[in-house]
Every structure is written in C-alpha cells, then in structure tokens.
Amino acid sequence: MTSTSAAPSPAFTFSASTFQKLHPAEYFRKFISQGVRPDGRLLTGFRPTTVHYGVISTANGSAMVRVGGTTVVCGVKAEVAEPRLDSPDQGYLVPNVDLSPICSSAFRPGPPSEQAQVTSDAIDRVLKESKVLDLKDLCIEEGKAVWSLWIDVVCVSYDGNIYDAALASVMAALANVRIRKPTYDEGIVKVSGAQELDDDNSFKLNLNRTPLSASFVLFDTSLELLADPNFAEESICEGQISVTVDEEGQICALSKVGGGSSSPSILKECVDRAKERSKDLRALMQQQ
Amino acid sequence: MREAEPSTNEREFVLAALKEGARIDGRKFYDFRTLRLSFGSDYGAVEVQLGNTRVLAKVSCEVIRPFPDKPTEGFLTFNTELSPMASSAFEVGRQTDEEVLVSRLIEKAMRRSRALDTEGLCIVAGEKVWSIRVDIHFLDHDGNLVDAACIAAITALLHFRRPDVTVVGEDVTIHTLEQRNPVPLSIHHIPICISFAFFDNGERVLVDPTYLEEQIKEGDMTLTLNVHKEVCAMSKAGGIPMELDQILQCTKIAVVKVTELTALIQEALEADAKKRQVSRK
Amino acid sequence: MSRVELLSPEGLRIDGRRPAELRKITSTTAVLSQADGSAYLEHGNTKVLAAVYGPREARHRALVLHDRAIINVEFNVAPFSTGERRRRTKNDKRLLEMASFVKQTFEPVVVTTLYARSQIDIYLQIIQHDGGTLQACINAATMALIDAGIAMTDYVCACTAGWVEREAAIDLNHIEESSDTSEVTVAMLPKSGKITLMQMESRLHVDKLEEVLSLAGEGCKQMHVVMDKTIRDRAEDLAAKMAV
Numbered sequence: 001m002t003s004t005s006a007a008p009s010p011a012f013t014f015s016a017s018t019f020q021k022l023h024p025a026e027y028f029r030k031f032i033s034q035g036v037r038p039d040g041r042l043l044t045g046f047r048p049t050t051v052h053y054g055v056i057s058t059a060n061g062s063a064m065v066r067v068g069g070t071t072v073v074c075g076v077k078a079e080v081a082e083p084r085l086d087s088p089d090q091g092y093l094v095p096n097v098d099l100s101p102i103c104s105s106a107f108r109p110g111p112p113s114e115q116a117q118v119t120s121d122a123i124d125r126v127l128k129e130s131k132v133l134d135l136k137d138l139c140i141e142e143g144k145a146v147w148s149l150w151i152d153v154v155c156v157s158y159d160g161n162i163y164d165a166a167l168a169s170v171m172a173a174l175a176n177v178r179i180r181k182p183t184y185d186e187g188i189v190k191v192s193g194a195q196e197l198d199d200d201n202s203f204k205l206n207l208n209r210t211p212l213s214a215s216f217v218l219f220d221t222s223l224e225l226l227a228d229p230n231f232a233e234e235s236i237c238e239g240q241i242s243v244t245v246d247e248e249g250q251i252c253a254l255s256k257v258g259g260g261s262s263s264p265s266i267l268k269e270c271v272d273r274a275k276e277r278s279k280d281l282r283a284l285m286q287q288q
Numbered sequence: 289m290r291e292a293e294p295s296t297n298e299r300e301f302v303l304a305a306l307k308e309g310a311r312i313d314g315r316k317f318y319d320f321r322t323l324r325l326s327f328g329s330d331y332g333a334v335e336v337q338l339g340n341t342r343v344l345a346k347v348s349c350e351v352i353r354p355f356p357d358k359p360t361e362g363f364l365t366f367n368t369e370l371s372p373m374a375s376s377a378f379e380v381g382r383q384t385d386e387e388v389l390v391s392r393l394i395e396k397a398m399r400r401s402r403a404l405d406t407e408g409l410c411i412v413a414g415e416k417v418w419s420i421r422v423d424i425h426f427l428d429h430d431g432n433l434v435d436a437a438c439i440a441a442i443t444a445l446l447h448f449r450r451p452d453v454t455v456v457g458e459d460v461t462i463h464t465l466e467q468r469n470p471v472p473l474s475i476h477h478i479p480i481c482i483s484f485a486f487f488d489n490g491e492r493v494l495v496d497p498t499y500l501e502e503q504i505k506e507g508d509m510t511l512t513l514n515v516h517k518e519v520c521a522m523s524k525a526g527g528i529p530m531e532l533d534q535i536l537q538c539t540k541i542a543v544v545k546v547t548e549l550t551a552l553i554q555e556a557l558e559a560d561a562k563k564r565q566v567s568r569k
Numbered sequence: 570m571s572r573v574e575l576l577s578p579e580g581l582r583i584d585g586r587r588p589a590e591l592r593k594i595t596s597t598t599a600v601l602s603q604a605d606g607s608a609y610l611e612h613g614n615t616k617v618l619a620a621v622y623g624p625r626e627a628r629h630r631a632l633v634l635h636d637r638a639i640i641n642v643e644f645n646v647a648p649f650s651t652g653e654r655r656r657r658t659k660n661d662k663r664l665l666e667m668a669s670f671v672k673q674t675f676e677p678v679v680v681t682t683l684y685a686r687s688q689i690d691i692y693l694q695i696i697q698h699d700g701g702t703l704q705a706c707i708n709a710a711t712m713a714l715i716d717a718g719i720a721m722t723d724y725v726c727a728c729t730a731g732w733v734e735r736e737a738a739i740d741l742n743h744i745e746e747s748s749d750t751s752e753v754t755v756a757m758l759p760k761s762g763k764i765t766l767m768q769m770e771s772r773l774h775v776d777k778l779e780e781v782l783s784l785a786g787e788g789c790k791q792m793h794v795v796m797d798k799t800i801r802d803r804a805e806d807l808a809a810k811m812a813v
Contacts, residue, residue, distance in 0.1 A: 056697050057614060059649040069602035073696060075649025100645050102620045102692035104603040108628075109643050152648045156618060156694065157601040231603075385669050392666045400770045509767070519778055522753065522769035526673025529763030532786060536779055543775060 024236050032224055046228040051285050053176045061177030065169040069159030074169035078179045080189045081148040091138025091146040095123045097153045097166050104158035119163050130211050130252040141184040160230040164213050171210050178202045211252040212281050213244040214274035218259040243274035291377035294503050306492050318541055320496045325556040332448030336440040340430035345440035346423045347448040354417040362409025363419035366394050375429035393434050397479045397512040401520035405474040411453055431498040438481040443553050477514040480549050482542040484509045490530050511542045515550050576734040588738035596799045598716040606717020610709040614699035619709035621717040623689035638684035642668040642691045650698045674756055674766045680720040700743035701729045703754045727756035728788030730781050737781045739788035755785035759793040
C-alpha cells in the first residue's frame with residue numbers, strides 16, 4: 001500500500017509485509033517517525049512481563065520470566081564443594097546462559113555462541129561486583145566445605161533482549177532458593193533428606209541487592225532510542241545500551257556497545273528510564 | 289561416506305524370493321548362519337564368525353580405585369569402534385547413528401542386565417577393585433553386527449581368567465600367571481541378542497539378516513534373552529509398525545534360538561578348555 | 570538406598586496411584602513464538618518442551634534427499650532437571666540414542682514425501698526429569714508436529730509400563746525406574762493399534778511380557794485421548810478466532 005516510485009509511470013504497490021522484507025530499515029522509519037513501533041509500543045515502552053516462581057521442583061530455586069516473546073527459565077542448584085584456596089570461607093556462584101536452537105532458528109546447535117557467552121559473563125560480573133550475596137553466608141565449614149550455586153538460565157523462546165530477561169530470572173530464582181541446613185561431621189557433610197522444607201531445616205538466601213536491568217537500542221545513527229528491543233529491532237539497529245540499577249537507584253553496571261557516538265543526554269535518558277523500569281519490575285516481582 | 293544402495297533389480301529379486309519363502313543364501317527364515325568361535329592363545333580373546341560377519345572381542349583387566357559412593361563395585365566397560373575396515377560406510381572419529389545404537393545395545397544387554405557380577409570384582413572395599421574392559425572390533429560387516437558382537441563379548445567374558453588375588457589384612461598380593469592359576473569371572477547369566485528384520489508389510493520375519501537384507505528391510509527389532517527365558521533388553525525403533533501378537537511371536541522364536549546358541553557357546557568353551565588342558569600336560 | 574516399598578498391601582503405588590493409572594497430564598500447544606510448532610507436556614513431575622522448525626532448508630547439502638524430507642532430532646537436558654546437577658555433554662551416547670529413537674519413530678509416520686529436499690528439525694528440551702522421559706518426549710514431539718501443520722499418518726502415543734513388585738503398572742516415575750524394576754517404553758499408532766517403538770533395558774520373564782505390553786498399549790490409548798482433546802480444543806479455539 002505504499003508506492004516507492006515518484007515517476008508517473010506505473011507505481012509499485014505491495015503489501016506491508018513484503019515491504020518489510022525488502023526495505024526493513026525504511027519500514028521501521030515510517031513507524032518511528034510517528035512515534036510508535038511495529039508492535040504497537042511507544043518508543044520507550046517495555047513489553048508486558050510476567051514472573052513465576054518455583055517452576056522446577058528438582059532445583060533449589062527456580063523462576064520463569066517472560067518479557068514479550070522472550071521466555072527464560074532459570075534453575076539454581078546448590079552443591080557442596082571445596083572452597084577456592086584464596087577464599088576458604090566463601091562459597092561461589094556460577095551463572096550460565098544457554099541459547100539453544102529450540103528458542104529460535106537463529107541459533108545453531110553446538111558450543112555456546114558468542115551471544116550466550118557474553119550474556120553469561122555480564123551476569124557473572126553483576127553478581128560479583130554488586131555483591132548481590134554475601135558469599136560468607138554460603139560457608140559450611142571453613143576451608144573444607146562450602147555451597148556452590150550453579151545458576152543455569154535456559155532460553156526457551158527468543159524474541160530479543162535476552163540480557164534483561166536472564167538477569168531478572170536469575171534474581172527471581174535466587175530469591176526463591178531454599179537450601180537444606182547441612183551438618184558437618186568429620187569431613188562429611190550430611191544433608192537430611194526426606195522431610196518437607198520449612199524454616200527449621202532449611203534457609204533462604206539473604207540478598208543484599210537486587211540489580212535489574214533495562215536495555216535500549218539506537219536506531220538511525222543514534223537519533224532514536226528504543227527500549228526493550230525485540231528480535232526484528234535488534235537485527236536492524238546499531239548500538240545497544242544496557243543499564244543495571246538496584247533498589248536504591250544506584251547504577252550497578254552500564255554498557256554501551258556499537259552505534260556511533262551518543263551524546264551524554266541519551267545516556268542520562270537511558271539511566272532515568274532504567275530506574276523507572278526497575279521500580280516497576282521490582283513491584284511485579286514482589287507481587288508473586 | 290554414504291554406502292551404495294542396492295539396485296532396484298537386487299531389491300525386487302530379494303523381495304520376490306521372500307514371497308516364495310526363500311532367502312538369497314538358501315537359509316530358512318528362522319535360521320542363523322553358521323556360527324564359528326575361535327579362541328586366541330590368551331584368555332579372553334575370541335573371534336566370532338557369523339557367516340561373513342566377523343567380530344573380535346578382547347577382555348583385559350586392571351586394578352583401580354572404586355567410586356567413593358560405590359566402594360564395593362568393580363567396573364565393566366565396553367569399547368566398540370566401527371572401523372572403516374568393516375565397511376566403507378564407517379569413518380574414523382565420527383560416530384554414526386548405527387555405531388551409537390550398536391554400542392548402546394551391547395551395553396544394555398550386558399551391563400544393565402547384570403550379566404557380570406560387579407560386586408565380585410571387589411578386592412579391598414573402597415580402595416582396590418577390578419576394572420574389566422571389553423574391546424570389540426568389527427572386522428567385516430555382512431549384516432547383524434549386534435548379534436555377533438554380543439556373542440563375542442559374552443563368550444570372551446566367559447573365557448577370560450583374571451589373576452588370582454590374596455588379601456591378608458591390609459596386604460594385597462596379585463599373583464602372576466605362573467604363581468597361581470587365574471580365576472574365571474562370575475557370570476550370572478548369558479544374554480544373547482537375536483535380531484529380526486521385517487519385510488512385506490510385517491508379514492515376513494527373518495532372523496539374522498545379511499547386509500543386503502538389512503539395506504532392504506522395512507523394520508527391525510532386537511531381543512536379548514537368556515536361557516532362563518528372561519528378556520534382558522528389547523529394542524524396536526521406528527520402521528514398520530507391528531502388532532503386539534507379531535512381537536510376542538518373535539519372542540517365542542527368540543527363546544528357541546537362544547537355547548541353540550547358548551549350547552553352541554558352551555560346547556566351544558568346553559572344547560577349548562580341553563585343548564588347553566592337553567597342551568599343558 | 571533404603572528399601573522403599575513400591576507397592577503397598579492395598580495395591581497403591583508410592584505416589585498413591587493404582588497400577589493402571591497414568592500420572593496427571595497437562596499439555597499445551599503453541600507455547601513458543603519463534604518455532605513453527607511447539608508443545609509443552611507435563612507427565613506428573615516430568616516436564617518436556619518440544620519445538621518443531623520446518624520444513625526448512627537443510628543445513629548440510631550432502632544430506633539432502635531428493636524425494637523426501639530429513640528429520641533431525643536434538644535433545645537438550647537442562648542441568649537443573651535431575652536430582653543432582655549433571656552437565657550432560659551433547660555427545661553423550663544416551664542422549665544420542667534417544668534422539669535416534671525419536672527420529673526413527675517419526676520417519677515412517679510423517680509424510681516426508683510431501684517435503685522433498687527439506688529438513689524438519691525437532692528440538693526437545695527436558696526441563697524437569699521424574700521418570701518416563703522418552704515417552705514424554707515422543708508425545709510432546711507428536712503434538713508439536715501437529716501444531717506445526719506437518720502431515721502425519723497418525724498420532725504417535727507413548728507410554729511406559731513395568732513390573733512393580735507383584736503387578737504390572739504403567740507410567741513409572743523416577744523412584745520406580747531407578748529401583749531395579751523392569752521398564753518398557755512403548756509407542757503406538759492409535760488408529761491401527763500397531764507398535765512402532767519398543768525399548769526395554771531390564772530383565773523381565775517372557776511370561777510376564779505379554780501382560781506388561783498389553784497394559785502399555787492401554788496406557789497409550791489413554792494418552793491418545795488426552796492429546797487428541799488438547800489438539801481439538803486448540804483447533805476449535807483457532808477456528809473461532811478466525812471466524813470473527
């Protein structure tokens with residue numbers, strides 16, 4: 001329904017979806033110029049998000065987060081391990097993000113892709129640097145046995161913005177974790193098996209902070225900022241900005257990758273929006 | 289490398305012959321090819337010849353530490369590698385589908401069914417146990433690798449003798465073959481695999497298919513039984529769907545075949561034992 | 570492991586079921602936005618997700634068949650799915666074997682001659698494992714293939730059965746599976762009643778075989794009813810929405 005030829009000779013007309021395939025950037029521009037995006041959101045709108053706790057009963061803690069079409073499931077398993085030599089009274093966290101072919105035809109089977117590794121690494125840094133958890137809480141017996149938490153995020157459906165969804169699911173799963181209280185007896189750690197978990201025989205993790213993130217992409221040489229990109233938007237935009245903020249509005253992590261140079265005002269706008277988003281997201285997670 | 293498919297002529301010929309109740313090599317539907325077992329000079333080395341299919345099995349043992357959560361159990365591992373020597377369809381290094389299925393079937397038949405008593409492999413609980421390793425080499429592929437491999441593996445295990453061990457308190461002495469006669473392994477039962485191939489919409493059932501019959505078959509099934517009429521493993525994956533009655537019919541056939549084959553194996557082992565006794569005298 | 574009583578004197582199993590009773594089954598189709606067809610299936614505590622992509626261009630030109638489609642199956646076991654966290658490598662023989670079984674089960678059922686020179690990918694994600702994984706995967710894959718609109722000659726319904734202490738029982742859970750009971754997984758085509766997949770790994774006497782197999786067949790028929798209802802409900806739903 002759009003003609004691309006200005007000449008009086010027969011104009012080409014084709015349907016919107018064909019136009020999207022032929023000139024994706026142009027298609028987008030037509031929407032952006034009106035202040036909306038193809039899926040109906042405003043430029044600064046985030047997709048509807050849902051959080052469910054305790055979806056995996058075999059894991060110590062689990063959560064499923066849906067951000068629009070991106071669905072991730074995070075499971076946390078606690079295992080007894082020997083502590084690292086330089087920190088004998090601290091446990092450790094091992095996050096891992098898995099992007100397998102099931103979630104999108106864009107991924108091929110095989111070793112973890114670059115995107116998966118980058119996301120895993122980013123989450124690992126946030127957990128470490130923001131001191132989300134006091135690792136001393138995970139100590140069972142100094143120098144001998146500590147809890148190691150294996151945090152596995154499995155992406156089930158991918159529609160852009162894996163980092164936000166993965167981080168939110170990790171935080172939700174950590175809040176959901178219950179670990180049985182162990183007894184340490186001469187080199188053997190015993191964990192009671194059968195009874196139901198309650199406050200006497202198990203403990204929940206004490207989270208110092210809950211950092212949550214908001215990601216943005218830059219469209220058309222850094223002129224327009226789009227919040228929470230979906231897969232189509234990610235493929236045509238250059239430049240991505242992610243801001244991770246905790247409860248007190250303090251920035252835990254900030255990253256800007258690609259795209260041309262952006263003015264400080266764009267970055268400030270991202271930070272402000274991230275603060276609002278993390279407030280909304282926290283309220284949503286509290287409700288469950 | 290993809291194996292050459294049989295020509296349409298060959299295919300039609302085999303299927304037409306089956307309709308008249310004949311197989312290409314003249315066997316009846318439920319006949320096995322001639323089974324020949326030859327033993328090496330070492331204990332635990334067996335070569336099986338099933339028609340043109342040849343499989344070699346070799347058993348070796350060593351003493352290692354057991355798993356901490358299973359301190360009295362020894363180890364039994366099977367190593368199957370389909371080398372290009374057997375058929376041009378196999379490649380070194382890359383695992384084909386068929387290889388995975390053959391090795392898993394052998395593991396299921398031998399290990400899961402507890403043919404070998406792993407508790408009897410314990411020397412000192414928590415510290416020393418025997419680890420038995422069975423290497424299966426496929427020398428020539430003319431159909432029905434699974435059955436031949438299974439017979440080779442179980443015969444090798446029956447034939448094998450491990451060094452005798454004396455434990456005095458903390459002291460463990462492993463005797464060499466000169467000092468003391470080696471001891472056989474304790475085998476609970478003898479599982480034998482019988483493979484079937486289905487043709488003509490499930491109407492014709494063949495036992496022990498050759499390579500040509502395997503390429504033309506519509507479906508297949510492998511049953512593993514022992515002489516005590518216990519089914520140790522069953523595997524039918526895809527291929528033409530079968531009625532329950534047809535499957536039960538196959539189990540009856542398998543029971544008969546297993547008795548025959550077990551008798552053959554026992555005979556061969558006894559003949560070999562006699563030969564060794566004579567040569568020792 | 571202490572001796573757990575698998576069958577109480579009244580004939581109830583460890584989770585309170587009767588021997589011929591299936592676990593609670595929940596199933597939904599079209600759960601994933603990116604896949605052409607998808608299904609989520611819960612057999613009690615075993616949770617499996619299946620996604621179907623295809624028919625689409627084959628990845629390796631060398632494998633393309635000129636007259637049929639090739640079916641490719643991949644398994645992914647989430648590390649938190651089992652009791653102890655175990656990182657299963659992609660080349661684990663057990664997983665490769667299960668993938669091979671699923672592939673061989675669907676090859677005769679899917680009308681591959683309609684989609685020459687293309688590839689149909691079935692991805693199975695095991696989210697939680699409590700016994701009966703192969704049966705759940707086959708059932709989920711069937712629903713996902715139907716959801717993707719790929720032509721098949723019949724449903725493929727799978728069910729496990731085994732001999733628990735004194736009786737034959739269906740749909741064994743993890744505790745029953747791991748405690749040395751014989752277990753057979755059977756996949757059946759409900760229209761003809763014929764068996765397309767049969768796997769057993771443990772010892773069972775020939776005389777008990779018939780009872781166990783026919784009970785498994787009954788279980789498959791029950792599965793078919795559940796799966797059919799889900800598919801039909803969804804189809805009616807879609808038809809209602811399109812009629813507007």
